[in-house]
Amino acid sequence: MAANAVLKARMSELGLTQDELARQMNTALQRLGGRPGDVSARTVRNLLNGTTRRPIGRSCVALEAVFGCPVADLGFSPPRTAAPPEDPVLRRTFLLAATGTAAAAIPARPLRLGQSDADRFHREYTELLRDDSRLGGTRRIENKAVELAARTQSSLASGGASDRIRRQMYRLASDVTCLAAFAAIDARAPQRARAHLDRALTLAGLARDGETMYRVWDHLMLASSQRENHAEAAAGAEVMKQSSVARRDPLYASLGYMRQANALARLHQPAESLRAMNLAEKAFGRSRNEQPSGWIAFYSPAEFDALSSYVWTALGEHARAESCLHRTLAALPDDMVRNKALFTAHLSLTQARQGEVELACATGRRSYGMLLPASGSQRTTNTLARTRQDIEATGTKAPEAVSWIEESRRWT
Incomplete structure (x- = not known):
């Protein structure tokens, strides 16, 4: 009984543990057939160690949905006969669930997708990224990202695309869904972000791309931290x-x-x-x-310093955190409005925690002034709220601090 080295390599490429693959297979089965799957880590272990050499039925369909290829390409023996009766239903349901289109709307002769189509979708994604860097987590950006991801998937409904274009489109759909998730994270809505990221994981699996899967895991980690x-x-x-x-x-x-x-x-x-x-x-x-x-x-180096400042803050080393944030703000380009406001808010917090109350107030006012009127960056306003709480806790009666406390209550 030989272990399945091909499946192990594919799981490693996508950063999947046995538990995570089982979870993704169950998610795929729920989406495909409308009822939960019962795949466990033991099921996956049997797939890996060679106990199961020819997956059939729902296990076969789930594996193909997660990895985006036939089970024969995953090191398994192909099915001996045609798929079981539920299989065509599952596959049709998968097509409808993934695209949101009715069967009657699928053209008899598939339209051929090419690089120009992929580039067109990518330009829309780039525009959303620009909006996100300026405004942060607005529901408008989140909703537009969800809609773009749906249209990207829908374009694949006819099956008229090469493997290269198909993988590129799934990769883009995953990236756009991650953008929706990040907008939710910036809006301090981690549960909403998690729902987006569950979908992005499946799309990254269909793209068969390790970098895309890594991005999903990064955002999952942020959502967990926020919770x-x-x-x-x-x-x-x-x-x-x-x-x-x-x-x-x-x-x-x-x-x-x-x-x-x-x-x-x-x-x-x-x-x-x-x-x-x-x-x-x-x-x-x-x-x-x-x-x-x-x-x-x-x-970038600016982001490295910003993330370092978060670690120093958590460790209570506020002077070191402040030093990192000064370097970050000096290096950030002016068009990254949301990040400038966010990191300036964190600078205000580190100053307050070092007892520099009046300086923290001035910095906090500058941070809020950076936010554009349509901004949805709840992370920034929540950080300013924490700064206000720390300043209030000092019991200061300094006029500048008292004025800022009252002013900031209207922001957060």
């Missing part, structure tokens, strides 16, 4: 670190270590947190001579 589930966030960071893309590219490895450092600091494990942050810095240094492309390009 104060720091143990889950640390586990998510561990998946990021162990992914194939992190083993291949030091920039991805650095971000995984940085996310882990943040989670461990909040779990009150300072030594382990500092060790992870040191590894993040070393990996980041190894990547400096390379020009990042795609989503990971956000992880």
